[in-house]
Amino acid sequence: MTYFVIVLFSFVVWLTKGFYDPSIPLLVLSFLVWVFLRIFKPSANSDFPKFYRFYPWMSAFLIAIKPSLMYVDESLKGIFSVYRLLPIGLNFLKQKWVPFLFLVFLMGVLFLSPHPFIDVFRSNNLGVDFLLQGLNPYSQIYPDIYDGRFDYHTGYLYWPMALYLQTLSKLFFQDIRAISVLLWWGAAFFIPTSHQRHSELKKIWWLIPFGLFGLEQGWLDPMLSAAAMVALWALKERKWFLMAIAVAMGASIKQYGFIIGFFSVLYLIFSKEWKPSIRVILFSGSLFLLALCPFLIWNLSDFISMTITAHSSAMARPEALNFTALWMKTMGTSFPGITQAIMTAVGFLLAIFHVIKNRFKRKLAVIPEAWAMAFGFSMMFGKFAFCNYYWLLISFWMMSLAFEDADKSQI
Numbered sequence: 222m223t224y225f226v227i228v229l230f231s232f233v234v235w236l237t238k239g240f241y242d243p244s245i246p247l248l249v250l251s252f253l254v255w256v257f258l259r260i261f262k263p264s265a266n267s268d269f270p271k272f273y274r275f276y277p278w279m280s281a282f283l284i285a286i287k288p289s290l291m292y293v294d295e296s297l298k299g300i301f302s303v304y305r306l307l308p309i310g311l312n313f314l315k316q317k318w319v320p321f322l323f324l325v326f327l328m329g330v331l332f333l334s335p336h337p338f339i340d341v342f343r344s345n346n347l348g349v350d351f352l353l354q355g356l357n358p359y360s361q362i363y364p365d366i367y368d369g370r371f372d373y374h375t376g377y378l379y380w381p382m383a384l385y386l387q388t389l390s391k392l393f394f395q396d397i398r399a400i401s402v403l404l405w406w407g408a409a410f411f412i413p414t415s416h417q418r419h420s421e422l423k424k425i426w427w428l429i430p431f432g433l434f435g436l437e438q439g440w441l442d443p444m445l446s447a448a449a450m451v452a453l454w455a456l457k458e459r460k461w462f463l464m465a466i467a468v469a470m471g472a473s474i475k476q477y478g479f480i481i482g483f484f485s486v487l488y489l490i491f492s493k494e495w496k497p498s499i500r501v502i503l504f505s506g507s508l509f510l511l512a513l514c515p516f517l518i519w520n521l522s523d524f525i526s527m528t529i530t531a532h533s534s535a536m537a538r539p540e541a542l543n544f545t546a547l548w549m550k551t552m553g554t555s556f557p558g559i560t561q562a563i564m565t566a567v568g569f570l571l572a573i574f575h576v577i578k579n580r581f582k583r584k585l586a587v588i589p590e591a592w593a594m595a596f597g598f599s600m601m602f603g604k605f606a607f608c609n610y611y612w613l614l615i616s617f618w619m620m621s622l623a624f625e626d627a628d629k630s631q632i
Contacts (some may be wrong), residue, residue: 222258224272227618228279230611234542235283239608241540245547252597254536256571259590263579265625273421280428281308289434290330292337301333308428310573323427325405330436331396340366341372342439346399348377349388358384359516360523374531382473382512383441385426398439405443411454412623421622429615430607440609444474446616449481449592453624456485457585465501469508476532477596484591487576535604537561543606561603564574568598589620 229251233244265588288305307326313320336342343366348358363375378383390400409423416422435443448471468482472499482505489498516524537556539549548556572591580587597614 222255223266223621224269226255227615227622228272228276230615231430232283234289234608234611234615235289237542238289238431238434239542239611240607241542241546241550245542245544246544247549248542249544249601252601256594256597257489259583259594260571260575260578263582265583270418273418273425277308277312277421277424277428280425280630281312283430284308284428284433288457288536289431289480290334290437291434292334292437294333296337299331304329304333312424320406320409320423323424324402326339326616327402327427327432327436330433331394331398331402331473334437335396335440336587338366339438340375341441342398343410344377345379345383345387345393345439346373348384349391350462351377352384352388353391357516357519357523357526360520374527374535376441376531378531379475380473380478380513380528381516382470383444383475385512386474388446395549398436399459401439401441401443402436404447405432408443408447408450411450413454416623419433422619426616426619429612431612435608435612438608440612441475442609442613442616445471445478445481445613448478449475449589450620450623452481452485453585453588453620455622456489456588459497459502460505461497465504468501468505469512472505472509473512473618476528476631477599480592480595484576484595485586487573488580488585488588489593491577491580532569537604538607541604542605542611543601543603545602545604556602564600564602571595571598581628584625586621586625589617592615592620 232246233242233248236242237244250369285305285308288301290301293301304326311326312324314322315356315402344363347361347363351358351361358377361376363377365375367373386400387397391397393399406427412422412426414418448467452464452467452471455461464485468485471481472479482501486498486501489501513524537545537549539546545556545561548554572594573592575583576587576591593614596610596617600610601615
């Protein structure tokens with residue numbers, strides 16, 4: 222079932238760019254069936270070699286048909302027509318230097334589309350510029366580039382680690398998105414080499430069919446995927462210091478990034494790994510506070526207003542690709558906030574139950590599956606669910622495959 226939802230969700234998001242589509246009932250039903258099967262039929266996914274051979278080619282052809290880059294510079298349209306065909310050629314290659322070509326391919330997005338017209342790119346660029354000027358990015362006024370057409374709050378809306386990373390990215394590469402490209406690309410190297418389909422999984426990771434669109438828009442979720450992958454690898458290798466860094470990184474990039482550490486540590490606790498659990502909790506917690514402290518001290522009220530209140534006060538988006546938007550369009554009323562909260566809680570409880578019940582059968586794969594359950598419920602029945610949310614969800618499913626049978630000596 223994991224293979225099926227990866228392909229289905231990848232195709233639908235490629236087709237829709239992550240916006241509202243009549244396929245929502247199918248997506249929601251497929252997700253719920255996947256959750257049920259993972260929890261109550263936790264046997265390993267049978268190896269499905271056709272998936273590993275089919276997915277990269279499917280993605281390559283989908284990218285060739287519709288790479289979905291929206292803001293390609295007019296002078297580069299000729300290059301773009303060739304660029305979109307490159308994944309097909311890369312699928313034929315098996316040399317050791319092919320991963321470097323994938324990096325060049327992904328970095329090409331920044332060259333082809335240097336100035337995307339999207340709020341997250343414009344606002345985050347401004348936030349980085351404010352920081353470089355010695356100004357508090359969380360205390361500044363940001364323009365609404367959509368002139369009120371959408372219900373959203375302007376500003377640098379994410380935790381400080383995203384700001385730090387994007388600032389470094391701009392200093393070294395003159396583009397805040399370069400760090401997302403590097404982290405997404407680099408995360409694939411933490412797929413366990415002991416996995417029998419290690420090289421194929423890396424290609425699958427790099428060739429998610431809507432990935433170019435996601436990188437162009439400047440969304441931050443590739444950073445979370447990278448943090449999650451490193452946390453899993455570090456747990457497998459028992460490198461607690463690195464695991465704590467990855468957990469803290471995820472928690473201090475986006476508001477929902479805490480789930481990476483929550484379920485990883487929960488796995489350790491129920492595995493009776495008391496000392497590693499305490500080490501990871503204390504060290505990652507210290508790093509998290511260290512990342513936030515400068516802005517908590519600088520102006521606490523502005524920081525809370527821009528990173529917490531701005532999200533909690535936002536209205537559900539009717540153009541989202543989730544059940545909430547379907548309810549709004551079919552029922553003509555808003556999906557009750559209390560129901561959204563209940564469904565989010567249900568997702569967390571099911572994810573916790575999955576870790577407790579199936580950690581021996583699923584091994585490390587139970588952790589990304591728990592991430593997918595908790596995050597999936599919150600986006601399917603919450604306020605927002607766009608391309609970047611699905612990107613993160615699909616990456617969790619890919620990680621579950623990568624760590625399912627990577628090492629029989631896992632914790």
